[in-house]
Amino acid sequence: MRSILARQGNADEYGQVTNRPEEVPLERVDDAPVYASATTADVPLLVVDDLRVRFPTDDGQLQAVRGVSWEVKEREVLGIVGESGCGKSVSAMALLGLLPPTARISGSAKFRGQELLGVPDREIRSLRGRKIAMIFQDPMTSMNPVYTVGGQLAEAVRAHFEMSNKAAMLRAIEMLDLVGIPNAKARAKSYPHEFSGGMRQRAMIAMAIINNPDVIIADEPTTALDVTVQAQILETLQEVKEEVGAAIILITHDLGVIAGMADRVKVMYAGRIVESGTAEQIFDTPRMPYAAGLLGSIPSMEGASDVLTPILGTPPSLVNPPEGCPFVPRCPLAIDECHHDEPDLLSTDQPEHEAACIRWEHLATVEDPRLLFRTGDELVDAGIIDPELVSES
Amino acid sequence: MFFFILRRFAVTVPILAASTFLVFGLVTISGDPLAQYRTSQSPNRAQIIAQARDRLDLDRAFPARYWDWLKGVVRLDFGQNKGGQEVYPILKDALVTTFRLVMLATVLSIIIGLVIGIISAVRQYSAFDYGTTFASFLFYSLPVFWLAVLLKQFGAIELNDYLEQPTLSFTVAVAVGVMTGFVISTVTGGPWRRRLPVLAVTAVISTALLLLADSTDWILNPGLSPVAVGVSAAIAGVLATMAFAPLSKRTVLVSGVASAMIGFVGSLVFHGWLDEPSWVDLFQLLAMSLLVGVIVGAAVGGIERATAIKAGTTATVFVGLVVVADEFISAWKPGRTIATVGPQTANIKGTFWERMIDYASHQVLPSLALALIGLATYARFTRASMLETLNSDYVRTAKAKGLPATQVVLRHGFRTALIPVTTVITLSFATVIEGATITERVFGWSGMGTLFVKGLSDVDPYPVMAFLVVVSVSIVFLNALTDVLYAYLDPRIRNE
Amino acid sequence: MSNVPAVESAVGTAGPHGGGAEREFTVEARSQWGLVRRRFFHHKLALGSMIVLLLVILLAFVGAALWKYNYTETSPRVDGRGAPTLDAIPFIDGDGLAVGEHPFGQDDIGRDYFALTLRGTQQSLIIATLAGLVGTFIGTAIGAIAGFYRGRVDNILMRFVDIGLTIPLLLLAAVIGRRAGDIPGLSWLFGENSLLLFGKDPDDVPVIGDYFGPNSIILLGLVIAFVSWLTIARVVRGEFLSLREKEYVEAARALGTPNGRIIRKHILPNAVGTIIVNATLLISAAILIETALSYLGLGVRGDDWSLGKLVSSYQNAFTTRPWLFWWPGLFILVIALCINFIGDGLRDAFDPRQTRERR
Secondary structure, X not given: OOOHHHHHOOOEOOOOHHHOHHHOOOOOEOOEOOOOXXXXXXXXXXXXXXXXXXXXXXXXXXXXXXXXXXXXXXXXEEEEEOOOOOOHHHHHHHHOOOOOOOXXXXXXXXXXXXXXXXXXXXXXXXXXOOOEEEEOOOHHHHOOOOOOHHHHHHHHHHOOEOOOHHHHHHHHHHHHHHOXXXXXXXXXXXXXXXXXXXXXXXXXXXXXXXXXXXXXXXXOOOOOOOHHHHHHHHHHHHHHHHHHOOEEEEEEOOHHHHHHHOOEEEEEEOOEEEEEXXXXXXXXXXXXXXXXXXXXXOOOOOOOOOOOOOOOOOOOOOOOOOOOOOOHXXXXXXXXXXXXXXXXXXXXXXXXXXXOOOOHHHHHHOOOHHHOOOOHHHHHHOOOOOHHHOOOO | OHHHHHHHHHHHHHHHHHHHHHHHHHHHHOOOOOHHHHOOOOOOHHHHHHHHHHHOXXXXXXXXXXXXXXXXXXXXXXXXXXXXXXXXXXXXXXXXXHHHHHHHHHHXXXXXXXXXXXXXXXXXXXXXXXXXHXXXXXXXXXXXXXXXXXXXXXXXXXXXXXXXXXXXXXXXXXXXXXXXHHHHHHHHOOOHXXXXXXXXXXXXXXXXXXXXXXXXXXHHOOOOOHHHXXXXXXXXXXHHXXXXXXXXOHHHHHHHHHXXXXXXXXXXXXXXXHOOOOHHHHHHHHHHHHHXXXXXXXXXXXXXXXXXXXXXXXXXXXXXXXXHHHHHHHOOOOXXXXXXXXXXXXXXXXXXXXXXXXXHHHHHHHHHHHHHHHHHHHHHHHHHHHHHHHOOHHHHHHHHXXXXXXXXXXXXXXXHHHHHHHHHHHHHHHHHHHHHHHXXXXXXXXXXXXXXHHHHHHOOHHHHHHHHHHHHHHHHHHHHHHHHHHHHHOHHHOOO | OOOOOXXXXXXXXXXXXXXXXXXXXXXXXXXXXXHHHHHHHHOHHHHHHHHHHHXXXXXXXXXXXXXXXXXXXXXXXXXXXXXXXOOOXXXXXXXXXXXXXXXXXXXXXXXXXXXXXXXXXXXXXXXXXXXXXXXXXXHHHHHHHHHHHOHHHHHHHHHHHHHHHHOOHHHHHHHHHHHOOOOHHHHXXXXXXXXXXXXXXXXXXXXXXXXXXXXXXXXXHHHHHHHXXXXXXXXXXXXXXXXXXXXXXXHHHXXXXXXXXXXXXXXXXXXXXXHHHHHHHHHHHHHHHHHHHHXXXXXXXXXXXXXXXXXXXXXXXXXXXXXXXXXXXXXXXXXXXXXXXXXXXXXXXXXXXXXXXXX
16 A cells, blocks of 8 residues: 555654654554554554543443443454443543533543543544544434535544645545445545445445544444445455554454454443453353353354344443342352442453453363353253253342 | 526416415495595595596506506506505605615625624524524514614614714723623633633733723724724734634735735725725726735645635725725714614715715614514524534534534534524515515605505505515515525535 | 334343342333323423413403403593503512502593403403314325325315415405405304394393304304415424335224324324324414404404404504503413424424423
8 A cells, every 4th residue: 555644754743642752653664554662463552451431421420331441452453342332432522522512521432542531622633533543433424515525534644634625535546445445536526325335334444544543443334334344344444453553542342343353352241341361262162251151142054043042131330330249140159248348350260361250260170161141941942951950040 | 597487486476476466456445535535625625536536547446457557567668656646756765775674684784794793603502692683572572663663762863862972981891891892801711710811811902902092082083094904904814814714824924914904005095086986996996806816815824825816906995995985984073973763864965975975874773673683593503503514424424524613513513403494585585675674664765665655655555566576576586596595505405 | 203102211020030120110101191281391481481371361351350440441640641550569668568549550431440350361261272173184184184095185275275275364354344244154153143142232241242243252163274274284284194014004994994084093193293292383373363362453352352453553652651552462472482492392292202301
């Protein structure tokens, strides 16, 4: 990918972050920017520590995010999974200062050592769309209907670089081409309503990568799209990641999406992270009942799942979070102690695999954790256990 | 596009025909046109009645009369009124008068309403927001005629009394200064820590200016010194830049300020032109200002050429307005300033500017009355529309791209919010005409409204019909204009 | 707005291992109307306006009946001018809140202005409410039919509306005002020889004479309604056009529900919010329209009064006897303002997108 950026130079006019010597990209070699500090593979790019977000509502304080910590390294794909309303989108938007002014945010989020929370808008602005880019859920409404697609992409470039409109449009066309939009030159002059849903999301991806960001936050990028289009978008995202060399934070409720792409996964429930590990660890050996339940509720090609097993019940209200573990009302392994204290993330038998459950050891012994949520009758019907063994467990 | 317009017109013609027919019929049955003659004591009463009967063609059935009228209208012959005068010339005069009134009022209410709406939406829940919302409701709930009478009393009689002996107490100056500071600090926004210094500085400057004006009795002999014009020019340059780009874009800033300063210098050079200008002279000056803006913008703009040109032209036009305003107020002489009767003083003589002042002083109150009510509507509508767009996903995307706040609000929020506001234009037209009718009566203007009301009470059908035709055609024209505007603003409906 | 009672919280069912039900009910469930009512009461300005309006209505009807003066009787003017005797700044003179003999003053022939103003308020309120209700009813009916059935019906109806919109209100008011007695249908109610007057002089049959006969204010209300329904018809048509595309309407149709039932049970309840809001706006507009009509001499006729007629009649007295101009005007302002605030509060209450976050 030949880039106009390389020719014009990174005349970034904002902020000090981009002027730090180790950030200045050297000339493009084999299509990837080479940074001066070459040993960056293990340096955490984005570190979130004890992030809490509260909203005042008519019924009380809504605690959307209750102490979330994670980090992303360069070029890594971090998946954040959870049901609707568990606080994943809110935590992402808090990073870029996109939450409404009524939100009360505490904790810390550092991008390359620079604090993101609580800083004035002017400082964050230089990072938004430039170093940290975001892709939103609904492509139908994410673009302004009165401006051309190319124009909106060009706008993203010119917000951070001194560039003529023509040059910016060329860059925009380049990006549209990259994400697989056919006839990009003509399409750039079209309006968003002339694009299909999948193409619009591709255009949004193009908008996100146009300034070579270091981190791309994709908030439910496929939720609003058809299944076939979903696969294409994920593929595009994967390609883009290779091209740009960015880390991706993939937020979704769909485990299938995570399975293909994520290196590490954080499972969120009721505003907290309840399990954290690599994708294989979580998928093969979940150590938190909620994760097991999630796995059990998706259809898969193998395993004893001729019956889909949902997790009964709904997430708790975040206005007055209950005492103890919030998953208790729906958890088949809950014991008395679970009602009292909300567990922190505990280390498990596997390295780098943590779970917020005091019964993770028991869970480790269950042979097929996906069957955990089946009621006794279903287990009998599936021929897994004898009818006499059915009891309250 | 052409066929689209053609189709719309094709539909409106039968509607117009039906409505004119209906109205003609209604006017005819609304009373006895000869009533006033019947009660006359004059000896040749029978003759007068016969004459009037003949002139108004009353012997024929009204459909036939309608048809005659219709044929006449096509040839621009609107018939005669009861007194035998041709309606067409009366119509023309009335039209000009009402147009003057309505145009100024509408322009004012749109511009100020939009600005207030934007600020209220962006600074939602602030004191400014609550204050302007309440004021909007207030003006919206006032009967036009009550407001007009009050304006006549306080805006004219009392104000004129005051202007003869203008005094400014210290407390008033401070109060006004603080209020100005408060408003400006709300507009610039931010946490209270940042706002307080802005408030203080603005308050001090405004109070100082007011006290200075008072001590020099500026009111009695107003005018702007070249220094004042120069300073305004510089400020104009900066503001014009801010409207189109962040101040850090140097080239745009240079373009704005440079154009403004050239405009200022030009005003000094061409001062002679303004002593007794003709409309052509003024037009030429306007063209020159625009040209300066374009040339400077193109020369200095570099990458941001288009924005630089916009900023440059806005700056020069603004400077031009300041210079014109200076001429205006310099020509003012103490006396009964604000007039309350009629559109102008009959047979006025004097310099161009003195005549202009005369027009303005007669027009300010009636237009203000109309504008205040329209303003309320526009402000509320814009605010509601802005709130909706500011909460939309694409504004969130714009923010996430790293665009500066002004750009997000104006280019993305306002631009899209403007679309539904265009529908208000057509809706409020009928209200404006109604209001104009009443305002004309209160202030003694004889415009379209007077034509209509007088015709109605005299049971004189032809002036009433003339009024109806003009209003209906205007509505049709306005509808078409709004549709075009809507299509221009919203690409989504362009293919329909 | 959904058809199903909206539930604000996550209502939990017991998990597979019991317990926890009580842990889920942390926020109560509310019905849709409960939500609307609650949101409305949060809007303090609208609530306050409702209270003020009720007080005004009470004052106008009950207060006038209890007041010692009638609006027609005259009495010698207090100190020659008839200035108001209402002590505006209470307690400062040490007199307390003094109402005095003629709190709003007297007019040029000595009538008590307080009574006159209250009378005017009564009539204005009646006219405006009648105009609002009738206009809303007709407008909703026509708009609903046009919006629901679309096609030719919609076209024809909307052409009528377009034509109607070009007819000036003043013209209608003039025609009907002057010729009501001659129009066959209206004459037996509103004509010179109105049947309801039993052949007597309208002044002799006070209550009925106010509302029927040649000086009828009901007629005035109807005239205003006749012009106002057009705008409501447009709005309701728009609502119905969009509501009929909703999925639940489609579902109802698939189930074979007859059209009338669909309109009544599915579309109308969801359009009710817009209709109510527009109705309130119509009523407040009607008051202002009545004022304008009175100013041009086409409003309330005869010996009766409305706020608009009072303000118009005494406009020239402004320099000499300002109270004659201020009081009725203030009443008009307060009533229209309150109704507008209530309408705004209702609009906020019905709009589910409003998130009232506490600041």
